Amino acid sequence: MLILYDFGNSVCCQKVRITMREKGLDWEARRVDLFTAAQYTPEYLKLNPKGVVPTLVDDGVPVIESTLICEYLDDKFPAPPLKPNDAAARAKMRLWSKYVDEGLFEGVTEFSFSAMFREKMKNMPEATRQIRFRNIGDPRRRDRFMSTYEHGVQSPYVLHAIGAYERAFKYMEETLADGGPWLLGSKVTLADINLMPLVARLAYLGLLEVWTHDRPNVNAWWARVQAWPSFKTGLSDLITETEFSEMRTHGPKIEDDVAALLAGVKRDMVTASLAAA
Numbered sequence: 001m002l003i004l005y006d007f008g009n010s011v012c013c014q015k016v017r018i019t020m021r022e023k024g025l026d027w028e029a030r031r032v033d034l035f036t037a038a039q040y041t042p043e044y045l046k047l048n049p050k051g052v053v054p055t056l057v058d059d060g061v062p063v064i065e066s067t068l069i070c071e072y073l074d075d076k077f078p079a080p081p082l083k084p085n086d087a088a089a090r091a092k093m094r095l096w097s098k099y100v101d102e103g104l105f106e107g108v109t110e111f112s113f114s115a116m117f118r119e120k121m122k123n124m125p126e127a128t129r130q131i132r133f134r135n136i137g138d139p140r141r142r143d144r145f146m147s148t149y150e151h152g153v154q155s156p157y158v159l160h161a162i163g164a165y166e167r168a169f170k171y172m173e174e175t176l177a178d179g180g181p182w183l184l185g186s187k188v189t190l191a192d193i194n195l196m197p198l199v200a201r202l203a204y205l206g207l208l209e210v211w212t213h214d215r216p217n218v219n220a221w222w223a224r225v226q227a228w229p230s231f232k233t234g235l236s237d238l239i240t241e242t243e244f245s246e247m248r249t250h251g252p253k254i255e256d257d258v259a260a261l262l263a264g265v266k267r268d269m270v271t272a273s274l275a276a277a
Contacts, residue, residue: 001028001058001059002020002025002026002027002028002056002057002058003027003028003029003030003056003057003058004016004017004020004027004028004029004030004054004055004056004057005030005032005044005047005048005053005054005055005056005057006029006030006031006032006053006054007031007032007033007034007053007054008031008238008239008240008243009239009243010034010053010054011105011108011197011198011200011201012052012053012054012066012105012197013053013054013066014196014197014200014234014235015066015070015193015194015196015197016054016056016066016069016070016073017234017235017238018193018196018197018230018231018234018235019069019070019073019074019082019190019193019230019234020073020234021229021230021233021234022080022082022188022193022230022234023073023074023077023079023080025073025077032044032053034053039051039052039053047062047064048062048064050064050138052064054066054069056069056072056073058072058076067097067100067101067194070082070190070193070194071083071190074190082188082189082190082193083189083190084184084189089184092184092191093183093184093189093190093191096183096190096191096194096195097190097191097194099164099167099168099171099195100194100195100198103160103161103164103165103167103168104161104164104165104168104195104198105198106144106157106160106161106164107160107161107162107164107165107198108161108198108201108202109144110144110148110155110157110158110160110161111158111161111201111202111205111207111251111254111258112201112205113145113148113149114148114152114153114155114158114254115205115247115250115251115253115254116246116247116250116251118148118149118152119250121149144157152254153254153257153258153261154257158258158261159261159265162258162261162262162265163265165202165211166211166262166265166266166269168195169211169212169215169218172195172215172217172218172221173215173217173218176217176218176220176221177217180217180220180221181220181221181224182221182224183195183221188228192221192225196225196231196235197235199222199225200225200231200235200236201247203222204239204244204247204248204251205247205248205250205251205252206247206248206251206252206255207251207254207255207258208222210255210258210259210262211262
């Protein structure tokens with residue numbers, strides 16, 4: 001019996017659901033409402049001490065961290081395979097996981113927060129807002145949260161996010177140009193699935209073209225993703241019209257600032273490469 005502790009528009013939950021859909025699995029979904037701090041209840045913290053979603057429970061055994069959950073599912077339910085058989089190719093797949101876990105996930109959180117949730121936080125009663133800050137739990141996450149709350153797009157953490165996405169999309173364009181149609185060749189792997197929700201969030205916020213207007217291979221990949229059945233049933237079909245409307249409304253408000261900051265990042269990258277030559 002698989003139980004997935006889930007929150008609908010969480011990018012980490014989305015990639016687990018895409019994986020489970022591709023595997024043809026059935027599961028019991030239990031909603032963890034992040035906006036009411038349900039992830040910090042004593043009952044949930046027993047399953048996931050970090051107080052984040054998702055958590056998969058398989059026959060009573062909890063598995064946490066979305067990247068690890070996806071690999072766990074591929075190990076336990078190997079058909080269809082989502083990891084390459086070759087060790088070198090699996091290492092390449094996990095490099096994409098590191099891009100996601102060590103920059104892109106935090107980055108998409110900063111974009112979403114500065115575009116949509118910052119104003120909600122400002123309109124909360126002070127007592128409620130302080131509870132949300134205390135419940136962050138992880139001091140590093142709290143620092144990011146506070147900085148983006150106070151400074152919005154001008155937070156240095158947003159700048160870090162812009163740089164992380166520029167490096168990832170540059171590498172993605174080069175990788176797809178050498179092969180494709182997917183990141184590791186002819187078949188979808190966890191490399192693609194890990195990236196799908198993060199690219200989708202940028203697209204739904206109206207920010208994706210800031211990075212991809214001159215990257216045809218990335219755009220072709222994104223078009224294939226949107227047509228892929230497991231992406232539809234695991235992600236896009238599950239987003240409510242209210243959620244789509246909120247993203248479409250608020251994302252464009254930060255587009256010009258993000259584009260200006262990206263231009264500066266690109267100049268710095270060019271200067272650094274010339275200095276190293």
